[in-house]
Every structure is written in C-alpha cells, then in structure tokens.
Amino acid sequence: MPSHKIISLFLLALTLAFVNPARGQDKPDIDSETETRASKYKDVKRKFWFNTYGNIRISKRLFWIAQTHLRFEETAGTPYVGQIGQIYNRHAIGYIYDKKTNFALGGVLRLNFNTDPDSDGPDLLPEYRIWHQYQFAMPLYNAMAYHRIRIEHRWSKSFGEEDEYIFRNRYRYMFRLKVPLNKPGLQPGALYIAPESEVILQSGKQVVDSPLEDVRLNATLGYIINPRLTVAGGFMYSFGQTLDDGSVYNQNYTFRIHLYFSPDLRKVKNKLPSVHFRD
Amino acid sequence: MFRLSLSISKAPGFRLFCCLVFFCNLGFAQQIYNGDYEILGVAGEATYTYRLKEGDTLKNGPFLFQHSSQNNLDPVAIKGSFKNDIPVGLWHYSSGNYVPQKEKEFVDFSFVTRLDGIKKAVEGSYYEGLPDSTWTITRDSIGDSKVSSNQFKSEITYKEGIPQLSFTIETTENLLIGRLLRNASAHDTWTLFTKDGINEIENWVFDNGVLREVRIRVNDSVEKVLSFNQDKQEDAELIYLDENYLTIMEFGLQKQDTTHVFDHGLSSLLKENATYQHQVETMMSDLGSPVKLAVMKVKVPRYDLSKEEEKNLTAITEHYEKSRSLAGIVLTDTQLILKKLTDQKVALLYNAVENIEQTYLKKLEKLNGYRKDEVIRFIKRDALIEGLWPSGLPPREVVGKDTSGLQVAYPVKTGLTYSRSTNKLQDVEDMAHFVESVLTEIQDDLGLSLKNLKPQKQVDTKEEALVQQAGQLKIRIDSLAPSQPDDLRKALLALKGRADQQLQQYALIDQDSLETKNRRAGELKICFAEQQELVDLLIQIPDEQEELKEAYTEEVYVIFTATIMDEQVKKHIINAYEKQVLPYLLKQVQEGLSCEEIQDWMTTYRNIQDRLLQLRNEDTRRLERKLKREDNPQEVLKLLGVAL
Numbered sequence: 001m002p003s004h005k006i007i008s009l010f011l012l013a014l015t016l017a018f019v020n021p022a023r024g025q026d027k028p029d030i031d032s033e034t035e036t037r038a039s040k041y042k043d044v045k046r047k048f049w050f051n052t053y054g055n056i057r058i059s060k061r062l063f064w065i066a067q068t069h070l071r072f073e074e075t076a077g078t079p080y081v082g083q084i085g086q087i088y089n090r091h092a093i094g095y096i097y098d099k100k101t102n103f104a105l106g107g108v109l110r111l112n113f114n115t116d117p118d119s120d121g122p123d124l125l126p127e128y129r130i131w132h133q134y135q136f137a138m139p140l141y142n143a144m145a146y147h148r149i150r151i152e153h154r155w156s157k158s159f160g161e162e163d164e165y166i167f168r169n170r171y172r173y174m175f176r177l178k179v180p181l182n183k184p185g186l187q188p189g190a191l192y193i194a195p196e197s198e199v200i201l202q203s204g205k206q207v208v209d210s211p212l213e214d215v216r217l218n219a220t221l222g223y224i225i226n227p228r229l230t231v232a233g234g235f236m237y238s239f240g241q242t243l244d245d246g247s248v249y250n251q252n253y254t255f256r257i258h259l260y261f262s263p264d265l266r267k268v269k270n271k272l273p274s275v276h277f278r279d
Numbered sequence: 280m281f282r283l284s285l286s287i288s289k290a291p292g293f294r295l296f297c298c299l300v301f302f303c304n305l306g307f308a309q310q311i312y313n314g315d316y317e318i319l320g321v322a323g324e325a326t327y328t329y330r331l332k333e334g335d336t337l338k339n340g341p342f343l344f345q346h347s348s349q350n351n352l353d354p355v356a357i358k359g360s361f362k363n364d365i366p367v368g369l370w371h372y373s374s375g376n377y378v379p380q381k382e383k384e385f386v387d388f389s390f391v392t393r394l395d396g397i398k399k400a401v402e403g404s405y406y407e408g409l410p411d412s413t414w415t416i417t418r419d420s421i422g423d424s425k426v427s428s429n430q431f432k433s434e435i436t437y438k439e440g441i442p443q444l445s446f447t448i449e450t451t452e453n454l455l456i457g458r459l460l461r462n463a464s465a466h467d468t469w470t471l472f473t474k475d476g477i478n479e480i481e482n483w484v485f486d487n488g489v490l491r492e493v494r495i496r497v498n499d500s501v502e503k504v505l506s507f508n509q510d511k512q513e514d515a516e517l518i519y520l521d522e523n524y525l526t527i528m529e530f531g532l533q534k535q536d537t538t539h540v541f542d543h544g545l546s547s548l549l550k551e552n553a554t555y556q557h558q559v560e561t562m563m564s565d566l567g568s569p570v571k572l573a574v575m576k577v578k579v580p581r582y583d584l585s586k587e588e589e590k591n592l593t594a595i596t597e598h599y600e601k602s603r604s605l606a607g608i609v610l611t612d613t614q615l616i617l618k619k620l621t622d623q624k625v626a627l628l629y630n631a632v633e634n635i636e637q638t639y640l641k642k643l644e645k646l647n648g649y650r651k652d653e654v655i656r657f658i659k660r661d662a663l664i665e666g667l668w669p670s671g672l673p674p675r676e677v678v679g680k681d682t683s684g685l686q687v688a689y690p691v692k693t694g695l696t697y698s699r700s701t702n703k704l705q706d707v708e709d710m711a712h713f714v715e716s717v718l719t720e721i722q723d724d725l726g727l728s729l730k731n732l733k734p735q736k737q738v739d740t741k742e743e744a745l746v747q748q749a750g751q752l753k754i755r756i757d758s759l760a761p762s763q764p765d766d767l768r769k770a771l772l773a774l775k776g777r778a779d780q781q782l783q784q785y786a787l788i789d790q791d792s793l794e795t796k797n798r799r800a801g802e803l804k805i806c807f808a809e810q811q812e813l814v815d816l817l818i819q820i821p822d823e824q825e826e827l828k829e830a831y832t833e834e835v836y837v838i839f840t841a842t843i844m845d846e847q848v849k850k851h852i853i854n855a856y857e858k859q860v861l862p863y864l865l866k867q868v869q870e871g872l873s874c875e876e877i878q879d880w881m882t883t884y885r886n887i888q889d890r891l892l893q894l895r896n897e898d899t900r901r902l903e904r905k906l907k908r909e910d911n912p913q914e915v916l917k918l919l920g921v922a923l
Contacts, residue, residue, distance in 0.1 A: 102838060102841075135841075146841070178840060224844075
C-alpha cells in the first residue's frame with residue numbers, strides 16, 4: 001500500500017523533528033538554561049470560526065477545493081466573536097487517485113486583521129500560501145479513519161511597523177475519525193462524531209526555537225443532510241509555541257461551525273431534451 | 280425361390296416348428312412397452328421391456344419413466360433395470376419444482392428461459408431387490424438453471440439390504456455422522472456437527488439400538504442433557520428408525536424436552552431422510568416391486584394395548600370417521616355457505632361445525648393417524664393423552680357464530696359427557712362419541728333448514744364454483760394481508776369484505792328468479808377473477824415501489840468522507856407518487872371498487888409505473904417544479920400525463 005509507506009515516512013519525519021541534534025551538543029547550556037527558563041502558557045484566547053468547505057467535482061478525477069473561513073476572536077468586552085480575526089480563502093485542484101486517496105495543490109489568500117487594540121500597525125495585511133495535501137482514508141468497522149498530510153509554504157507579515165514578509169514552511173499531520181452514531185455507515189441522515197487531532201510543525205529562517213506551531217484537539221458532531229451537504233459543529237483546544245520565544249505558548253478555545261458542500265458540475269444527464277413530455 | 284419356400288411351408292414338420300416358435304415367443308419373448316404410464320398419480324411416459332408369464336407382465340431389462348414436457352415445471356424421472364420384476368443394478372430417481380425466470384435470454388439465436396427451484400435425487404443400486412452399496416439422496420437448490428447449492432445430502436451404505444457401518448447426512452449448516460451395527464441397529468454416539476466439523480451441536484447416544492441420552496448444546500457453555508427411562512427393556516422391540524420412531528420418542532420426552540429437540544436439528548435431518556426413502560419405497564411399491572430403504576433399526580419399549588384399549592381405539596376411529604364425514608358434508612355444502620351469510624340459525628350451526636373441527640377433530644385425527652401407523656403400543660397411554668391434550672380434553676361446549684361474526688354458544692342437546700382430566704382412552708372415546716352426537720344433531724337441524732332451501736340444479740354448479748372462488752380469494756387475502764404495510768392491508772381487507780358483501784347480496788336474490796340468479800352468478804365469477812388479479816397486483820406494490828426508488832437512486836462518491844452514498848434524484852416525482860398518487864389509488868380500493876372499475880384501476884396503476892420509469896431519463900425540471908406546488912392527486916396524475 002503506497003499510502004501506508006507515505007504515512008510511515010511522515011511519522012518518522014515527525015519524530016525526527018522533535019530531536020534537535022544541535023541541542024544534544026550543548027548539553028551543559030541546556031541544564032543551565034532550564035534553571036532559568038521555564039515554559040509559560042499565555043492566557044487562553046477564545047475564538048469562533050465559521051468555515052465553509054467546498055469540493056466541487058469538475059471531472060472524473062479532478063475536483064476544485066473552495067474554502068472560505070471566517071475567524072472571529074474575543075475582545076475585552078465580547079468573548080469568542082468580538083472582532084474578525086482572519087478571512088481565509090483556500091483554493092486548490094484536487095485529484096482523486098482512488099476511492100480512499102486524494103491529493104491537492106493550490107493557494108491561499110488569507111486576510112489578517114489587526115486585532116491588537118494597542119498596535120499602531122496597519123488594519124489589514126494579506127498573507128499568501130502555496131499548499132499541497134495528501135489524504136488517505138481507511139475504513140474501520142462502520143467508521144472511517146483519515147490521515148491528512150498538508151504542507152504549506154507561507155509568506156506572512158506581522159503588524160509591527162518594521163516587520164517585513166517572512167517565509168516559513170508548515171508541516172501538518174491530522175488524524176481524524178468519523179463514527180456514525182445512528183446509521184450503519186456514513187450515509188444521508190447519519191449523525192456522526194469526529195474526534196480529530198492535528199500537529200503543525202514549522203521551519204524557516206525565523207523559526208529558531210519554536211518548531212511546534214500548533215497542536216489542535218477537536219471534537220466535532222456532524223450531520224450528513226445528503227451526499228451534497230453536511231453540517232458540523234465542535235470545539236477545539238489548541239496550543240503552540242510563539243515565534244518570538246519558544247518557551248511561551250499560545251492557548252486557544254475555539255468553537256467551530258462547518259458547512260461542507262459538494263456540487264457536481266459534470267452532470268449532463270437529466271439535461272437531455274424531453275421527447276415525450278410537453279408540460 | 281418363392282415356389283420352393285411355398286413347398287417347404289406346406290411340409291408338416293415345418294408347421295410344427297412354427298407352432299413351437301410361436302408358443303415360445305408367446306411365453307418368453309421380450310416385448311417393449313412405450314407409452315403412457317402412471318406412478319402414484321403422476322402421469323407420464325414409460326419405456327420398458329417385459330415378458331408375459333402365465334398372464335402376468337414381468338418387467339425385465341431397462342426401465343425408464345418420465346414426467347416432463349416443455350412446459351412442465353415439476354418433472355419426475357425414474358431410471359433403472361428389472362429382472363423378473365425385481366429391481367437390479369443402478370437406479371436413479373429424480374424430481375424437481377422449478378419456477379421460470381421472468382426474462383428470457385438470447386442464446387445461440389434462440390430465447391432461453393432459465394429456471395430457479397429445487398431438485399431432489401435419489402441414487403443407488405439394488406442387488407436382487409435389496410438396496411446394496413452406497414445410496415445417495417440429494418436436494419439441490421437450482422438458480423439460473425444451474426445447481427447453485429447443495430441443501431441436503433445423505434450417504435448410506437447397504438449390504439444386501441442392511442445399512443452398514445457409518446452414514447452421513449449433511450445440510451448447508453450441519454453434518455450428521457451416525458453409526459450402525461451389522462444388524463442395522465443404531466449404536467454409539469450420533470453427532471450433529473457444525474459444517475466446519477468443529478462444534479458438536481447434538482449428540483444422541485445409542486446402545487445397541489436403545490437411545491440412552493440426548494445432549495444438546497444450548498450455547499458455548501451450556502449443554503442440555505435428556506435421559507431416557509431405561510426400564511422395561513425386556514419388553515423392547517426393534518422397529519425402523521423413521522418418523523414414527525421420532526413421534527414415539529417425542530411423546531416419551533415431552534416433559535423434559537423444553538427445547539423441542541424433535542422439531543429441529545438431528546431429528547429433522549433423520550425425518551427428511553426417511554421421507555425421501557419412503558417416497559422411493561412407495562414409488563417402487565406402485566411399480567409392483569416393493570423395496571425397503573428406511574431400515575435403520577432402533578429399540579423401543581412396548582406398552583401392549585389391553586383388550587379394553589383396543590376396543591376404545593376402534594370405537595374412537597369409528598366415531599372420528601363418522602364425525603369427519605358429517606362435518607365434511609356440512610362444511611362443503613355450497614348452499615349452506617351462502618345461506619349462513621344471511622340466516623342466523625344456519626350461521627350458528629355451520630360455524631359450530633367449524634368450531635368442532637378445530638377443537639375436537641384435529642386432535643382426534645392425529646390420534647387416529649397414530650393408530651394407523653401402529654405407534655400407540657410404544658407410547659404410554661398417559662403420555663399419549665397428555666401429549667395430544669396438554670391441558671386436559673377440551674371443555675364440553677361448542678361455540679358458533681352469528682351472521683355478524685359474534686360468538687354464540689351452541690345449545691348442546693345430547694346428554695353424553697366425558698371427564699376432561701384423564702389418562703384413559705375410555706374418556707377420549709366418550710368425547711369422540713359426544714362429538715359425533717353433536718354433529719348428528721346439527722346435521723338434523725340443518726336438514727330441516729335444508730328442506731327450506733329449494734334446490735336449484737341449474738345454478739348449483741355455478742354457485743359451488745362461486746363459493747369456492749370467493750373462499751380462495753379470502754384465504755389468499757388472509758394469508759397475505761398481515762405482512763403488508765398499513766395502506767395495502769386496508770385495501771386487501773376491503774376487497775375481502777367486498778367479496779363477502781357480494782356473496783351476501785347474491786344469497787338474498789329471490790330463489791324464484793332463477794334467471795337473475797344465474798346471470799348474477801356469471802357476473803360475480805368474472806368479478807371475483809378480477810379481484811384475484813387485483814390482489815396479485817396489490818401485493819406487488821411494495822416491491823415495485825422499491826424498484827422505482829432504486830431507479831431514482833444514484834450512487835455518489837463523496838470526497839469528504841471518501842465513501843459512496845446513495846442519492847435520491849428527482850425527489851419531487853417520487854414524493855408525488857408516494858405521498859399523493861399511491862395513497863389516492865389505494866383509497867379508491869379501500870372505499871370499494873365496483874366490478875367494472877377494477878380493470879380500469881389496474882390499467883391506471885400500470886400506466887403510472889411505466890410513466891414513472893420513463894420520466895427517470897427525461898428532463899423533468901419544469902415538471903418537478905409544478906409537482907412541488909401541487910397537492911391534488913388528480914392534478915398530479917394529469918401532470919404526470921396519466922389519464923384517469
């Protein structure tokens with residue numbers, strides 16, 4: 001199974017990523033550092049995301065991924081939805097290798113809003129990404145398990161006046177289960193529960209001691225309305241190192257609403273001219 | 280040349296020679312029969328050689344009987360050989376029940392109808408009329424005109440008529456292995472395995488023909504053990520292991536046997552095997568060459584019948600046979616069947632007879648059967664009576680019904696009584712006597728009523744056919760309706776009610792207006808036939824609905840879940856059909872269709888089906904939009920383009 005090989009390689013890479021050979025050589029320094037440095041967790045930030053996911057079938061094997069995410073976050077006075085944080089546009093062309101495997105390649109335009117009330121920087125900054133993704137599904141009894149590997153090449157800029165665009169790579173691995181609760185399988189009318197966890201690692205010139213950008217733990221409840229439409233909602237806890245200081249961790253509580261739609265643009269049948277029927 | 284032969288033929292010596300040849304031929308020469316033949320009421324064609332000996336036909340040589348033709352779906356074939364009327368060599372018996380598939384297939388420039396069904400075959404050899412070597416019985420399931428699976432297979436080895444060593448019977452799920460002694464007695468442990476041969480489901484432990492113990496696996500950890508009373512072995516008798524033996528054991532075991540071991544498992548395999556063996560035996564007996572295949576032996580204790588009990592049984596049989604014939608006369612009388620719909624007295628009496636048949640005659644019939652099969656002397660009398668009537672003999676009361684179906688007690692006149700809680704055949708005899716007396720009373724009563732019915736010879740046969748037809752219709756509806764969805768069940772029951780109503784109206788037609796009665800009988804005949812057709816069509820609706828749904832279902836690959844899901848397309852069409860059209864049509868049936876309307880209704884229904892299948896492949900966007908807004912079923916039908 002090629003998919004298994006790829007997954008194994010990726011997991012190996014993930015393990016190696018946590019082993020830092022440079023640190024191994026400077027052991028005495030680490031000891032002295034740990035005496036003075038300890039990891040710190042920032043206060044939890046509360047957020048709300050409304051995400052739409054479109055998989056638009058354009059040919060037998062190709063589909064167009066069109067995702068728009070509206071991400072809100074708290075303000076001093078309003079939890080979760082106080083202000084808009086980012087608007088996210090993710091597009092790609094996907095390729096269905098077989099029923100259980102698909103790949104995608106595309107770009108992201110993210111609009112980052114300045115959410116720091118004390119900042120003098122601009123209100124809005126665009127961020128650009130190129131991304132590619134490899135997804136493998138595995139049937140598990142009546143449920144489905146998914147491995148998703150996503151690699152992103154990212155150009156982003158912070159809101160400081162001096163800040164320039166920086167380039168980073170992101171390596172993301174997500175494991176997700178979808179377990180139907182009221183039906184024998186994932187089918188129309190099925191309510192399903194989807195536990196998910198994702199690790200996001202990063203690298204780049206500016207990434208010095210913060211390779212672990214984010215760890216996301218989700219629980220989602222979804223409902224398949226029909227093959228073309230699914231809704232889901234859930235809660236996510238995430239944490240990760242800040243870019244400036246690897247000992248400082250961000251924490252987030254995020255409520256998420258998802259809308260999945262998958263129209264099929266291929267269909268030509270049912271559009272045949274009526275022969276017998278004149279209404 | 281001609282002259283020479285003529286002169287020879289005139290010689291006295293030659294004449295004598297010819298006479299000798301002629302008589303020899305008459306006595307010993309083989310002749311061939313090729314023509315119609317009947318075995319056990321099955322008509323077919325036979326080919327065999329025979330010779331005449333002292334006026335008797337002795338089959339000698341190959342024998343072939345076939346009951347098959349192009350349209351025959353129940354073929355029978357028998358093939359073997361005789362030697363002086365005694366079966367010898369290899370014999371093959373086969374029979375089948377097939378159903379043709381709906382669609383024909385085009386093969387080699389001809390249309391071929393494939394068959395589904397069951398094929399049974401028995402094969403084995405005879406040595407001088409005795410089964411010898413291995414006999415195989417098989418029951419195969421046939422699909423697409425091919426053997427799709429073997430459902431039953433038994434292999435028993437005989438030596439000069441006696442089954443030897445071990446035998447096997449297997450089904451799709453189980454395998455039975457049993458052992459026999461040289462005298463054909465059951466011996467050692469007979470085991471029923473699961474097909475993989477790993478789990479033992481049942482064990483029957485025999486000891487020299489005597490069944491000592493039955494062990495049944497209830498689940499992985501629990502085994503139920505049934506032990507048999509081993510006393511009275513001195514009065515034991517060797518009998519054949521067949522259905523009768525299983526009946527005897529069942530009676531002996533009824534108190535212990537809560538799992539009804541004789542209804543399934545090992546017992547049912549033995550029963551099925553014995554049934555096939557008996558079929559061969561009766562066929563051979565009908566051919567004039569009796570054989571015995573079911574010859575495994577078992578030992579059972581004997582409980583001889585006392586003279587008193589013999590007398591009781593004889594009397595019970597007499598009472599039963601008389602009662603059966605009295606009940607038969609009443610229950611099959613066409614005029615009574617019609618009259619009971621409108622006449623309270625006839626209704627009470629007729630229904631009382633039906634009640635007697637259910638309450639008394641069925642069990643008496645069983646008892647009578649046991650007597651015929653000579654099994655009663657192997658069953659303790661108290662066990663026999665308790666087995667047949669577990670809660671004592673039925674109470675001494677007969678219940679009838681009035682014309683509206685309400686229960687009414689029949690006033691019993693006879694003073695005969697019997698004791699309900701009993702273990703004596705004398706009380707059963709008293710009960711049988713009581714039943715006969717009540718039936719005689721009823722017949723006398725009806726005799727009086729019958730005199731009031733003027734016999735109408737001309738309409739009699741028509742009436743009889745009519746009542747039979749309505750009866751069949753009602754039986755069919757009763758058997759089909761309970762398993763149908765609510766709407767359909769109501770429609771079917773409405774048809775049944777309608778048939779009753781029509782018969783009732785017919786019964787009310789003045790006896791004097793013969794012409795009207797005759798005409799109405801003719802009309803009703805056609806009407807009932809159409810109703811029968813309508814019933815057949817109605818019960819297909821759930822399947823056809825499913826077919827339609829399937830036609831309007833597409834498989835969709837969903838990338839999000841990486842699974843395939845079914846998607847209903849053109850939902851408004853199917854919704855309009857299921858929520859409006861079908862309920863509307865069924866409501867028409869529920870409210871009662873007149874005889875004239877039935878055909879139209881069926882045509883409309885079929886047209887709708889055809890139209891819906893057509894619409895699947897047409898552009899229906901506009902139609903769907905219109906259907907979405909429409910809630911009048913008649914308008915929906917118009918939109919679909921089906922005329923009412």
